[in-house]
Amino acid sequence: LELVRKLRADFSDRKLQVWYQPQVDLKTQKIIGVEALLRWPQSDGSFISPAEFIPLAEYSGLIVDIGSWVIEESCRQIQAFDESGLPNLRIAINVSVPQFRKRDFPELVEKQIEQSGISPERVELEITESILMEEPELVADILKRLKLQGVKVAIDDFGVGFSSLSYLQKLPLNRIKIDKTFVNNSAHKSGQIIIETIVDMAHRLGLEILAEGIEETEQRDYFIGLDCREGQGFYFAKPMPANELIQLLKEQK
Ligand code: G
Ligand code: G
Ligand code: MN
Ligand code: NA
Numbered sequence: 001l002e003l004v005r006k007l008r009a010d011f012s013d014r015k016l017q018v019w020y021q022p023q024v025d026l027k028t029q030k031i032i033g034v035e036a037l038l039r040w041p042q043s044d045g046s047f048i049s050p051a052e053f054i055p056l057a058e059y060s061g062l063i064v065d066i067g068s069w070v071i072e073e074s075c076r077q078i079q080a081f082d083e084s085g086l087p088n089l090r091i092a093i094n095v096s097v098p099q100f101r102k103r104d105f106p107e108l109v110e111k112q113i114e115q116s117g118i119s120p121e122r123v124e125l126e127i128t129e130s131i132l133m134e135e136p137e138l139v140a141d142i143l144k145r146l147k148l149q150g151v152k153v154a155i156d157d158f159g160v161g162f163s164s165l166s167y168l169q170k171l172p173l174n175r176i177k178i179d180k181t182f183v184n185n186s187a188h189k190s191g192q193i194i195i196e197t198i199v200d201m202a203h204r205l206g207l208e209i210l211a212e213g214i215e216e217t218e219q220r221d222y223f224i225g226l227d228c229r230e231g232q233g234f235y236f237a238k239p240m241p242a243n244e245l246i247q248l249l250k251e252q253k
Contacts, residue, residue: 004060007040007053011066016040018073021239022248023092023210023232026224031249033090035126035232036074037239038066058096067099068108075116075123077242082118086249092124094156100131101138106145113151120150126177127153129161140171147172154210159198168205176202180213180233186222199226 010016020034040048057063071093078091099105113120125146132139132155143153154175159182167173178198185191195211202209211223214233223231237248 001056001060003048003053004056004062007057008060008062010040011062011069016066016069017241018070018077019239019241020074020077020245021232022237022245023090023230024236026211026220026229026231029236031087031089031237031252032230033092033124034078034245035092035239036070036077036094038070039239054096058098061098063096064099064102067094067096068112070094071109072112072115075113075118078122079116079118080242081246081249084246086246088122090122090124090152091118092126092154094126095131097128097131097134100127100142101134103138106142106149109146109151110149113149121152124152124154124175126156128156129158129163132164132167132171133162136167143172157212159194165201168201168207173207175208175210177210177212177232178228183211183213183219183223183233184215186219192222196226199228203227 017039019037019039021037022031023033023035024030025032038050038054040050040053042048054063057066074091074093078089081089102108109125113123146153152174153172154177155173156177157179158176160179176198178195182191182195186195199209208230209228210230210232211228212232214220214223214231214235216235220231220235240248
């Protein structure tokens with residue numbers, strides 16, 4: 001495939017970028033973390049969406065090296081944010097199935113966090129429900145080893161995959177990210193029933209929650225009313241390059 005070859009070439013030419021989207025405390029709107037999001041710039045100034053190239057990277061196996069670089073780069077960047085006098089941000093990093101299933105994944109993560117000099121508690125890996133469905137014993141073992149290091153784990157896009165509620169009680173998870181399709185439907189009764197059930201369940205299981213894809217004041221207020229502490233979405237900020245985020249954080253201080 002032409003696009004896979006181009007991706008491999010651009011990755012080895014260091015043309016991929018990591019952008020950062022703020023995660024905020026809903027009540028104070030203070031930025032408490034950022035999600036690292038890959039961007040693939042093209043020579044004409046446009047970007048190929050990760051929604052398009054991540055599946056290619058997964059299918060070709062390239063995601064293992066690219067994903068490893070994202071961890072290294074974003075941990076290094078968070079350390080650079082610290083050094084420019086910015087708060088102790090949490091870094092949320094997306095992890096694909098083929099990365100997570102490598103037996104030495106926890107050691108790789110540990111090494112990269114160590115190199116960056118940040119505390120492992122500040123790293124939150126975002127995994128999807130599809131990861132939890134595969135090879136339950138391997139997954140449980142990897143999650144246990146990550147937990148021992150102090151690394152946090154969130155379930156991304158919660159509720160749209162094959163949610164298996166049994167994993168929520170069995171595995172050492174820290175957070176649920178409520179998928180934006182539910183947030184998008186939060187003005188309707190059906191959306192509210194699902195959201196409120198997820199939030200209630202998460203609270204009672206001692207899991208933290210973050211509402212994704214918040215675009216409107218009403219949505220923010222609705223989640224504040226549910227005692228959901230954190231959110232992310234275009235209402236607060238879009239993903240942006242590191243230098244723009246530094247500007248934004250300095251303005252906030
Ligand atoms: O940033 P955007 O909304 O376009 O991202 C689209 C999809 O690509 C999202 O599902 C997001 O999780 C995924 N994605 C973005 N960056 C990464 C990454 O570094 N690794 C993996 N595995 N997925 C990513
Ligand atoms: O699957 P994942 O949750 O990792 O996807 C994150 C993607 O969601 C990012 O690519 C980001 O661009 C996108 N995103 C973040 N906030 C919003 C939002 O408020 N609305 C929409 N439509 N997309 C968002
Ligand atoms: Mn994510
Ligand atoms: Na998501």
